[in-house]
Amino acid sequence: MLKQVLLFIFLGVNFISFSKVDFVRVVFNKNGDQEATIGWHQVSGDSATVYWGNKDLPATEFETFPNRGFVAASNTYKNLENRFVRLVELEPNTAYYFAIKDEDGFSERYWFKTTPNVNTERLSLIAGGDSRSRRPTRQQAFRMVGKLMPHAVLFDGDYTDIDNAQKWLWWFEDYKLTYQEFDNRIIPFINARGNHERSNDCLINFFDCPAKNNVYNVTLGGDLINVICLNTEIRFGGAQKRFLEETLIEHQNFFWQIPLYHRACRPHVNWKMKMKGVKQIYNKWIELFEKYGVKLAIECDSHITKTTWPIRKSKENGHEDGFVRDDENGIIYSGEGCWGAPLRVPDRIRSWTRDYGSINSFKWFFVDTTGIELRTVAYMNAETVEGLTEENRFDMPKGIELWTPENGDMVQISK
Ligand SMILES: [Fe+2]
Structure with a gap:
């Protein structure tokens, strides 16, 4: 029985393997209608990529997100491994969903929304x-x-x-x-x-x-x-x-x-x-x-x-x-x-x-x-x-x- 439980845990851990990222953030640095920067702390490993798109997808389908965002800036600062992907030419007033993938797997799915690009929206x-x-x-x-x-x-x-x-x-x-x-x-x-x-x-x-x-x-x-x-x-x-x-x-x-x-x-x-x-x-x-x-x-x-x-x-x-x-x-x-x-x-x-x-x-x-x-x-x-x-x-x-x-x-x- 114990063996079976251990095997189950072992398989489970392998199946659900998450990326090692934390402190995910979104910043508007220029124009919130069209651009956004996604940042995070890379806990370990690296080579992270942001998979993103304007459709919400279940965790198992992250690979099908249409776009890939590659790290444009990175630094080690005050013990945090900061990584940034800059998204440009976004659609205004649009929800963007994303997940960060590194060598350990995908992060949770996050999302944010751009602001409308018309002054008629409050x-x-x-x-x-x-x-x-x-x-x-x-x-x-x-x-x-x-x-x-x-x-x-x-x-x-x-x-x-x-x-x-x-x-x-x-x-x-x-x-x-x-x-x-x-x-x-x-x-x-x-x-x-x-x-x-x-x-x-x-x-x-x-x-x-x-x-x-x-x-x-x-x-x-x-x-x-x-x-x-x-x-x-x-x-x-x-x-x-x-x-x-x-x-x-x-x-x-x-x-x-x-x-x-x-x-x-x-x-x-x-x-x-x-x-x-x-x-x-x-x-x-x-x-x-x-x-x-x-x-x-x-x-x-x-x-x-x-x-x-x-x-x-x-x-x-x-x-x-x-x-x-x-x-x-x-x-x-x-x-x-x-x-x-x-x-x-x-x-x-x-x-x-x-x-x-x-x-x-x-x-x-x-x-x-x-x-x-x-x-x-x-x-x-x-x-x-x-x-x-x-x-x-x-x-x-x-x-x-x-x-x-x-x-x-x-x-x-x-x-
Ligand atoms: Fe102050």
Whole structure:
């Protein structure tokens, strides 16, 4: 009997032989309508290939996936063997299924979806950052991503606290919660660098970031959105400012241009006002944001929750910290990073601060050609929230807890 059991186990193990990959991720690095990068950690072995196509197939039929994607970039970084396959010329608004094959066999089957390439489709996006510690908390945030099924996540830096191998391993472990319980549907990330990433190499080596200085842009929804990923840890002027202006000009016809950067221009935690970003963003970037019609900027770093009224750079009478409220021409600044990092108490509040608080949360916003609806999701009850589907992704799911400050749970930004 024992022999038979052992033989059965032996045969079983041989029959089900899986590829040795982990931490599978999908990143939008240029144009979410047509391109995506698939990344993973190669646990052992190598020569991996991505089999992919736009039909969902059972595990036994992976070989019949029509396309093969070969590794375009690879590195060993912080003990992870990162491999990337870059998919281009994809169909917009299309589900792509894939499995990674190495010398040991196939991985599980994963999938993701490209964004539509027309501005007539509304997009759902999540923005946040500062996931650097408190794992049980940030795990809830990752889980909530899967529940809300946005088209993409704008991740605004400070992934880990001390940027070492163990912390990144845990980060990727937690990141898997965005898809593990959701049919392996991976929500693509768009990544910006924070001050806890000790160099620009993190984004390049973990997410195949296309820019050495981590300054780049990603378009979504045809001419609906241009996300501008900036880097508050390098020189604010020079090449970065030039790129900022170039991309703002190039996408002037877009409905929305949304800068994503880690350090806040006007932090709502007082001691953070001494940070270099405060002066630099104000002096180097804000005028450009205003000149080219930015309406919403995403910030992080202070571990508090805030959204401003629309504000404009000004030293006129009544300004506070160099800004005045301007409902017509102002920009709304929203943030500031509560994806697991220890919460702080906002203690620098201005007349143009719309609402502020200290709550584990991220931003969730819907974008179309007429406006943006922005909410703050208190994600700690992720497990009890009813998951959304593609059909109802713009509804408020049962059980969701929205941050509801004095001025309401929804910020409306008009074109
Ligand atoms: Fe930070």
